[in-house]
Amino acid sequence: MAKKITSKSEDFSQWYQDVIREAKLADHSPVRGCMVIRPNGFALWENMKAALDQMFKDTGHENAYFPLFIPKSFLSKEAQHVEGFAKECAVVTHSRLKSADGGVEVDPESKLEEELIVRPTSETIIWDSYRNWIQSYRDLPILINQWANVVRWEMRTRLFLRTMEFLWQEGHTAHATKEEAVEETRRMLEVYRTFAEEYMAMPVTTGVKTESERFAGAVDTYCIETLLQDNKALQAGTSHFLGQNFARAFDVKFQSSEGQHEYVWATSWGVSTRLIGGLIMTHSDDQGLILPPKLAPDQVVIVPIWKSEEEKKNVLAYCDEIISELKELDVRVKLDDRENMSPGWKFNEHEAAGIPLRLTIGPRDLKNNNAELARRDTGDKDIVDREGLAEKVADLLDSIQDELFNTARDRIASNTHSADSYEEFREIIEEEGGFVYAHWDGTAETEEKIKDETKATIRCIPLDDGEEGKCMVTGKPSKQKVLFARAY
Amino acid sequence: MAKKITSKSEDFSQWYQDVIREAKLADHSPVRGCMVIRPNGFALWENMKAALDQMFKDTGHENAYFPLFIPKSFLSKEAQHVEGFAKECAVVTHSRLKSADGGVEVDPESKLEEELIVRPTSETIIWDSYRNWIQSYRDLPILINQWANVVRWEMRTRLFLRTMEFLWQEGHTAHATKEEAVEETRRMLEVYRTFAEEYMAMPVTTGVKTESERFAGAVDTYCIETLLQDNKALQAGTSHFLGQNFARAFDVKFQSSEGQHEYVWATSWGVSTRLIGGLIMTHSDDQGLILPPKLAPDQVVIVPIWKSEEEKKNVLAYCDEIISELKELDVRVKLDDRENMSPGWKFNEHEAAGIPLRLTIGPRDLKNNNAELARRDTGDKDIVDREGLAEKVADLLDSIQDELFNTARDRIASNTHSADSYEEFREIIEEEGGFVYAHWDGTAETEEKIKDETKATIRCIPLDDGEEGKCMVTGKPSKQKVLFARAY
Ligand SMILES: [Zn+2]
Ligand SMILES: [Zn+2]
Numbered sequence: 001m002a003k004k005i006t007s008k009s010e011d012f013s014q015w016y017q018d019v020i021r022e023a024k025l026a027d028h029s030p031v032r033g034c035m036v037i038r039p040n041g042f043a044l045w046e047n048m049k050a051a052l053d054q055m056f057k058d059t060g061h062e063n064a065y066f067p068l069f070i071p072k073s074f075l076s077k078e079a080q081h082v083e084g085f086a087k088e089c090a091v092v093t094h095s096r097l098k099s100a101d102g103g104v105e106v107d108p109e110s111k112l113e114e115e116l117i118v119r120p121t122s123e124t125i126i127w128d129s130y131r132n133w134i135q136s137y138r139d140l141p142i143l144i145n146q147w148a149n150v151v152r153w154e155m156r157t158r159l160f161l162r163t164m165e166f167l168w169q170e171g172h173t174a175h176a177t178k179e180e181a182v183e184e185t186r187r188m189l190e191v192y193r194t195f196a197e198e199y200m201a202m203p204v205t206t207g208v209k210t211e212s213e214r215f216a217g218a219v220d221t222y223c224i225e226t227l228l229q230d231n232k233a234l235q236a237g238t239s240h241f242l243g244q245n246f247a248r249a250f251d252v253k254f255q256s257s258e259g260q261h262e263y264v265w266a267t268s269w270g271v272s273t274r275l276i277g278g279l280i281m282t283h284s285d286d287q288g289l290i291l292p293p294k295l296a297p298d299q300v301v302i303v304p305i306w307k308s309e310e311e312k313k314n315v316l317a318y319c320d321e322i323i324s325e326l327k328e329l330d331v332r333v334k335l336d337d338r339e340n341m342s343p344g345w346k347f348n349e350h351e352a353a354g355i356p357l358r359l360t361i362g363p364r365d366l367k368n369n370n371a372e373l374a375r376r377d378t379g380d381k382d383i384v385d386r387e388g389l390a391e392k393v394a395d396l397l398d399s400i401q402d403e404l405f406n407t408a409r410d411r412i413a414s415n416t417h418s419a420d421s422y423e424e425f426r427e428i429i430e431e432e433g434g435f436v437y438a439h440w441d442g443t444a445e446t447e448e449k450i451k452d453e454t455k456a457t458i459r460c461i462p463l464d465d466g467e468e469g470k471c472m473v474t475g476k477p478s479k480q481k482v483l484f485a486r487a488y
Numbered sequence: 489m490a491k492k493i494t495s496k497s498e499d500f501s502q503w504y505q506d507v508i509r510e511a512k513l514a515d516h517s518p519v520r521g522c523m524v525i526r527p528n529g530f531a532l533w534e535n536m537k538a539a540l541d542q543m544f545k546d547t548g549h550e551n552a553y554f555p556l557f558i559p560k561s562f563l564s565k566e567a568q569h570v571e572g573f574a575k576e577c578a579v580v581t582h583s584r585l586k587s588a589d590g591g592v593e594v595d596p597e598s599k600l601e602e603e604l605i606v607r608p609t610s611e612t613i614i615w616d617s618y619r620n621w622i623q624s625y626r627d628l629p630i631l632i633n634q635w636a637n638v639v640r641w642e643m644r645t646r647l648f649l650r651t652m653e654f655l656w657q658e659g660h661t662a663h664a665t666k667e668e669a670v671e672e673t674r675r676m677l678e679v680y681r682t683f684a685e686e687y688m689a690m691p692v693t694t695g696v697k698t699e700s701e702r703f704a705g706a707v708d709t710y711c712i713e714t715l716l717q718d719n720k721a722l723q724a725g726t727s728h729f730l731g732q733n734f735a736r737a738f739d740v741k742f743q744s745s746e747g748q749h750e751y752v753w754a755t756s757w758g759v760s761t762r763l764i765g766g767l768i769m770t771h772s773d774d775q776g777l778i779l780p781p782k783l784a785p786d787q788v789v790i791v792p793i794w795k796s797e798e799e800k801k802n803v804l805a806y807c808d809e810i811i812s813e814l815k816e817l818d819v820r821v822k823l824d825d826r827e828n829m830s831p832g833w834k835f836n837e838h839e840a841a842g843i844p845l846r847l848t849i850g851p852r853d854l855k856n857n858n859a860e861l862a863r864r865d866t867g868d869k870d871i872v873d874r875e876g877l878a879e880k881v882a883d884l885l886d887s888i889q890d891e892l893f894n895t896a897r898d899r900i901a902s903n904t905h906s907a908d909s910y911e912e913f914r915e916i917i918e919e920e921g922g923f924v925y926a927h928w929d930g931t932a933e934t935e936e937k938i939k940d941e942t943k944a945t946i947r948c949i950p951l952d953d954g955e956e957g958k959c960m961v962t963g964k965p966s967k968q969k970v971l972f973a974r975a976y
Contacts, residue, residue, distance in 0.1 A: 027617065027620070029554070029555045029613070029617070030559060030562070030613075030616055031555045031557045031558070031559060031604065031613075034555035034556070034557060035555070036552070036553070036554050036555065036617050037552055037553040037554075038552055039550035039551065039552050039632065041552075042550070042551050042552045042553055043550065043551070045553075046551065062527035062530070062531065063527065063530045063531070063534065064524070064525055064526055064527050064529075064530045065524070065525040065530055065533075065655065066517070066524050066525075067517045067519045067522035067523070067524065067653055068522070068606075068637055068639065068653050069519045069522060069578070069653070070519070071518060071519060072585065072591075072592060072594075073591065074518075075585070075592065076591050076592045082585075082592055086584070086585035086586070086587075086592050087584055087585070088583070088584065089583065089584065089585060090557070090580045090582075090583060090604070091580060091581065091582040091583065091584075091585065091594055091598075092578045092579060092580050092581075092606065093579065093580075093581045093582065093594065094579040094581065095576070095577065095578060095579065095641040096574070096575055096576065096577065096579075096641065097560065097563070097570075097574035097575070097577060097579065097605075098574070099574075103560075103561065103564050104560060104563065104564045104570055104574050106560075106579055106581065106603055110579075115594055116519065116578070117585075118556075118580065118606070125517070125518075125519075128518055129515060129517070129524050132515070138828060144527065148637075149556055149636075149637065151556065153583040153584065165555055165556050165557070167553065340626065
């Protein structure tokens, strides 16, 4: 029997964990901070990967694979980079265990000359390869993406949102000019926005990070930010313009068409299994997960109902025809004909798992030539005609995809405010949360003060320049309002 | 300019490295024993993954993901298992670096209470999860596969064939009965055979390993073995019947339908990027890589030739039509219209990369309404009519796939011998290499002696029982001939 899901309004954090457990997406693992991604969660990730991978290939990128381990000395070649990652990394120091009273212990004789770091991100190991691959402008651009696991030694972890090991993709590109690299950085930001909005039905705001939130080693970090149902923000993806920082650190120069030797320009960009956390917190409810149809591993589940063997035969034949028609329309459909569970038990399981549509089909439906169709997102149930059923289901999946996006967009819009004074700002952050636009003087000191006093951070500086004004805290000049929120 | 590829007959090992370099499949990395899989190599791996993944799903398996790290204590829960893996593993002992005169050093204060092992294989971490997932026979079978990176601290490494980190898939299944688990083990062995033969065009022999070559923790290890062009054998995939060993080690019991509590039966099975090494050494030649069409990222490359702008326009339009027709037939085709390289330079590059077919199209072909078609495997060139070109290409790709298999099968057959005396055995192994069937008394001592004296190991005990006889070394009774070879 399914355990109850805590109400979202009662305890959002517990609700989130309950949804993940009941949807069988992931488990905590015995290794602190690591997770086990269960088949339901991994099938979702596979669909996200497939869509993103196609978008990367459509924008000219190829996949490759670089080593899991980074020599310790590499990490420190870029000064900002090591600053950002050295404090939370897994360090491999030995290469052997030996027997010791019934168990095993590290063999001290296997100590490595140079320690290896489990990659927290791969700029350093990749730019070391790029040095060998790049001689002339003819070798540029290099447009490579990697799907990989990375490790950051986080102390406070939460399934999907922040885990010690996570799965992600990291794009690493090399360009002959600054302009081209900046263009690439922004192109991939738009790819992320498109993916978040069109596949995840998760509306995002784009912008650039302040210096204090910038990726360690970047010149500019662009991001997509969304607002979740608890009115906290989530950074859902980042795209970095790295300037010539890594080219300098790893001495990667190219001969330009004019014969000059110049440092190469770089970008990197990534999204991770963190997106799954964002997806859950964007759409789900007290019955469990709600999945946008484009990413749902199963878009429709059919629950057949029968009593006699005769009924079983007829009902399953009727279901088979419907399944064929749905598959013709590329609908991902699953038949749940397990015999040792009641329909009610199955309904709960499918609702918790977030399957967008359920068809219930019993002997009466055969007689009346129809079926019961239930929507996961609204809970609506309808009796629909057998004639045209598959088309109706396919159309409805499209509508659900759109409606989930619209609902989230409206929710975010009604939780986005603009504050003209620090007092107003604090009141909104304290009482409602959500996104708040406000003027800021551009200094790290003011940013820090606001964070200390309100726990709100600058999520991004919007790309479309707004009107000038005065900082809500210091009264100093501000070029435009920036976006604040309390964030994960 | 491409460096020359060493002749296979002159230095097989150098030839192998040269082929990989010229085909741009992989690089050595600065981390000893790790490799960088370049876009050409990774695209090949993606095609292999896609085909295998579909075969796993068609046989009822789901994908999931388990942690990279295994607590040290887990590894030693199964006695044989730790014996097999403790001596070559990457051990994480610390979680932080700190600044130290210009660089960074391991922060001794971040020492872990319990060391973590970078997974060499995932039986232990997975069976720890299975304990939580399995209560009753209703929870069985569990049929899970994982695509992952694993690390084994090998001292002598070789690109693809044996690397410290490699990519693989590992299936881990749990069953209520021994019979079902054995059936699964054999089913996956057949999946591997089918994949090797039908996709890689790499003929394999199947059998069971002797005790000394068995996976650490298995009751029986089944394998697919092939013979490469240097007459050395390669273990290309393994499927293990694990009995109840891991269920006992991790205390995983289930309540049977009769209410009894019993240990669960297990299997595991895997293939890795090692297969790419096998693929290269099965088909390639002194011009570089030869790829079977089913796995080739590009099956056809078109090289257009022109002098004037007018010719360029017409030739490219002609190519475009051909490309459309080929795509209609699901042929993967690439146009190489780079302007800063000569056709000859491109030909060499495409040959080294193993693209199965090349179409060369110039103004004369437009006039005569044809095209020049070159086969990578045989080097044959033909002028083919424009009419029916796409169909001809598609058919030819099928033929090449078959012919590569047949050629490899014939090569292996003519290098497979049967020895009736130890003298004959040593002569064949010494002078020709290849597969040799011979009688063996079934003892580890004799197996060891043969290995010491000839460097040949028992690749497998064939599954189809052969005739009884007498061991070639000791004269003791032998149930059947077993398969020997020198191996990678
Ligand atoms: Zn409000
Ligand atoms: Zn011979």
